[in-house]
């Protein structure tokens with residue numbers, strides 16, 4: 001492979017250059033170190049080569065010692081090493097292998113033989129190398145919808161709790177209802193910091209340790225990045241900032257549940273664009289159905305895939321409601337989660353800071369949400385989107 005890097009450790013500059021010339025002619029990228037210490041220095045500070053050629057006889061640190069040092073450092077222990085030497089004594093080969101060399105070539109060498117051995121060794125090490133480290137990426141579930149007061153926030157909070165329960169892992173939550181977010185209330189959390197502070201201070205470039213300091217713990221297996229404390233700070237949450245936040249939060253948790261405002265703002269669009277699943281949360285009455293239809297239409301016209309949408313109908317009022325079947329017919333889509341009205345479970349418990357899934361776990365509403373969480377979990381697991389989080 002043309003771009004593979006080979007480090008040549010050889011104390012005689014002319015020999016080092018000759019070897020490097022052969023390697024470059026064969027399409028490799030060659031680098032030279034004229035001593036053991038120089039090689040170690042390069043390995044410690046620069047990017048790792050794909051293979052190392054080491055001369056045995058060098059003043060100071062010889063090739064045996066260099067090889068065993070490379071092998072004893074976990075960072076370099078797996079690097080393929082070929083020893084190059086003028087001597088063809090059996091005991092040198094044995095010592096070389098004992099020190100950890102993978103192969104051996106005697107000088108004067110035939111370029112063709114050296115290159116053949118390099119190819120074999122590189123091929124073997126490529127085959128053994130674990131696949132390029134994947135950036136863990138949790139599934140992003142956005143609680144959206146255009147109907148005010150449809151219960152996006154309580155759905156977001158309880159779904160996050162349900163997901164944490166079903167996958168026995170801490171789950172992330174992010175409040176992007178930036179002007180009046182109360183996801184913290186629904187999760188009984190008191191975030192010391194909020195998302196606008198994070199973005200104002202760090203912009204779009206921050207690392208996991210910074211993020212960690214901004215996440216609030218809850219008693220329910222959910223960690224929360226809270227909304228701005230004042231609507232005046234909402235504009236600090238730029239679409240780019242929100243996207244950066246979501247992409248960092250999803251590296252941490254198998255699921256990130258996002259609560260959103262009921263508008264198609266730039267911020268909304270930026271977030272919905274990266275969501276794996278958008279829940280269109282609405283209510284079982286005509287206006288609710290209409291706003292769900294409008295939201296779905298806009299999302300689909302923006303190119304959001306139909307399988308990345310799920311309709312959630314939440315009965316936030318007592319009294320006559322449209323039936324699930326009627327709503328499904330009107331929408332031409334299944335209702336994936338139907339939550340019955342439950343004043344005690346939602347209002348009374350919420351005021352006491354107890355989420356439905358904990359305060360009224362046996363209620364039909366809580367059961368429906370828990371079952372939906374389990375369904376989502378098996379769906380995402382099936383799609384191999386789950387990253388391993390921290391076990392509670």
Ligand SMILES: Nc1ncnc2c1ncn2[C@@H]1O[C@H](COP(=O)(O)OP(=O)(O)O)[C@@H](O)[C@H]1O
Pocket residue numbers: 147148149150151152153154155314315316317339340341342343346347350365
């Ligand atoms: N199924 C339900 N039964 C009874 N009250 C509910 C139900 N779902 C939500 N509520 C109540 O409705 C109100 C609005 O919910 P919220 O989650 O804040 O809506 P949104 O985030 O869509 O504005 C809250 O007081 C909540 O407790």
Ligand SMILES: [Mg+2]
Pocket residue numbers: 152153177182259
């Ligand atoms: Mg809300």
